[in-house]
Amino acid sequence: MDRILVTGGAGFIGSNFVHHLVVRTDARVTVLDKMTYAASPAALEELPADRVRLVVGDVADAAVVEPLVADHDIVVHFAAESHNDNSLNDPAPFVQTNLVGTFTILEAVRKAGVRLHHVSTDEVYGDLELDDPARFTEATPYQPSSPYSASKAGSDHLVRAWVRSFGVQATISNCSNNYGPWQHVEKFIPRQITNVIDGGRPKLYGAGLNVRDWIHTEDHSSAVRTVLERGRIGETYLIGADGERNNLDVVRMILRHFGRPEDDFDHVTDRAGHDLRYAIDSTKLRTELGWQPMYDDFEAGLAATIAWYQQHEDWWRPAKEQTEAKYAAVGK
Numbered sequence: 037m038d039r040i041l042v043t044g045g046a047g048f049i050g051s052n053f054v055h056h057l058v059v060r061t062d063a064r065v066t067v068l069d070k071m072t073y074a075a076s077p078a079a080l081e082e083l084p085a086d087r088v089r090l091v092v093g094d095v096a097d098a099a100v101v102e103p104l105v106a107d108h109d110i111v112v113h114f115a116a117e118s119h120n121d122n123s124l125n126d127p128a129p130f131v132q133t134n135l136v137g138t139f140t141i142l143e144a145v146r147k148a149g150v151r152l153h154h155v156s157t158d159e160v161y162g163d164l165e166l167d168d169p170a171r172f173t174e175a176t177p178y179q180p181s182s183p184y185s186a187s188k189a190g191s192d193h194l195v196r197a198w199v200r201s202f203g204v205q206a207t208i209s210n211c212s213n214n215y216g217p218w219q220h221v222e223k224f225i226p227r228q229i230t231n232v233i234d235g236g237r238p239k240l241y242g243a244g245l246n247v248r249d250w251i252h253t254e255d256h257s258s259a260v261r262t263v264l265e266r267g268r269i270g271e272t273y274l275i276g277a278d279g280e281r282n283n284l285d286v287v288r289m290i291l292r293h294f295g296r297p298e299d300d301f302d303h304v305t306d307r308a309g310h311d312l313r314y315a316i317d318s319t320k321l322r323t324e325l326g327w328q329p330m331y332d333d334f335e336a337g338l339a340a341t342i343a344w345y346q347q348h349e350d351w352w353r354p355a356k357e358q359t360e361a362k363y364a365a366v367g368k
């Protein structure tokens with residue numbers, strides 16, 4: 037691992053991954069990021085300047101992407117529009133960044149002969165019933181529900197087509213719901229933590245019975261690094277840490293942590309087309325590549341994340357009011 041280009045490296049998972057690379061490898065890292073509302077310059081500030089540099093640009097802009105890709109050994113592609121609720125309000129940027137952006141990256145790695153790892157989501161598989169013992173595997177058929185998940189599903193298909201038709205050297209990973217530091221306050225866990233810090237009430241969509249399979253973002257980083265080091269070209273690996281919880285349980289856990297009554301939350305308008313349950317079977321990654329998550333206690337990981345938000349109010353405060361105003365406008 038020498039020169040690694042990380043797209044979306046100023047976002048939640050991308051910035052945690054850049055930290056991971058700096059601590060765990062000798063790589064020199066370039067972050068290519070458009071610095072949208074979801075980017076955090078502060079997340080990159082303390083990194084050594086001789087190891088990490090930031091290029092502000094759009095992954096859908098071939099004039100920026102092609103020379104940059106040609107100058108690196110590996111591209112790890114995190115850049116995306118990532119929030120389902122935003123994709124329901126305005127799908128256009130999701131099609132542009134997630135599909136056209138991935139196409140642009142693929143053409144650049146094809147021309148330069150550079151290895152690509154494409155970061156994707158378990159949402160491409162649609163959802164499972166609450167009482168279904170099944171979990172997603174690499175063989176589960178694609179059935180995305182939202183404009184966001186459809187755009188990610190399309191990006192995965194593009195990567196597979198470029199591998200098969202053009203011999204592009206690429207791997208794909210599909211991960212479950214991440215939590216941890218630097219996650220935008222629009223997302224479920226940071227939204228509820230910061231509501232409670234502000235003395236407000238958590239907001240549960242519908243009955244709160246929808247299940248997500250939580251993984252700490254540091255475990256996502258170690259899994260992606262494992263695929264970079266030992267993954268087989270052309271293969272897909274599912275990443276998950278056996279963290280299934282329903283949203284109601286997570287909200288109650290947060291309220292308990294703050295010493296608030298467990299029923300001190302609001303039910304709000306449900307998300308249109310809301311996926312019921314995600315669950316990942318990560319056997320392939322664990323048995324073939326020997327990966328293991330480090331965070332196996334969700335409640336402890338959540339407590340550490342709450343402490344992080346308590347200590348980083350300067351970072352999240354500017355986004356909080358505007359985010360809540362957007363939710364309030366649609367009854368959420």
Ligand code: NAD
Binds near residue numbers: 046
């Ligand atoms: P995020 O929204 O926090 O960060 C996305 C980053 O991409 C931001 O820094 C943003 O500025 C950048 N970006 C957006 N459009 C861009 C463009 N056109 N050109 C360059 N940069 C652009 O997202 P995240 O939660 O960190 O997700 C990162 C990746 O991981 C995405 O591909 C997402 O689909 C995938 N993923 C996320 C989760 C999760 O739980 N959050 C789980 C599985 C997979």
Ligand code: DAU
Binds near residue numbers: 118119214224244283
């Ligand atoms: O599964 C991986 C996906 O996880 C990623 O691909 C996405 O980028 C990431 O945003 C996440 O998608 P979700 O839609 O599952 O995450 P979100 O944090 O938006 O919501 C988690 C659950 O909580 C979901 O069932 C909706 C619910 N929810 C969300 C918010 C913001 C609430 O009940 N209340 C809320 O205020």
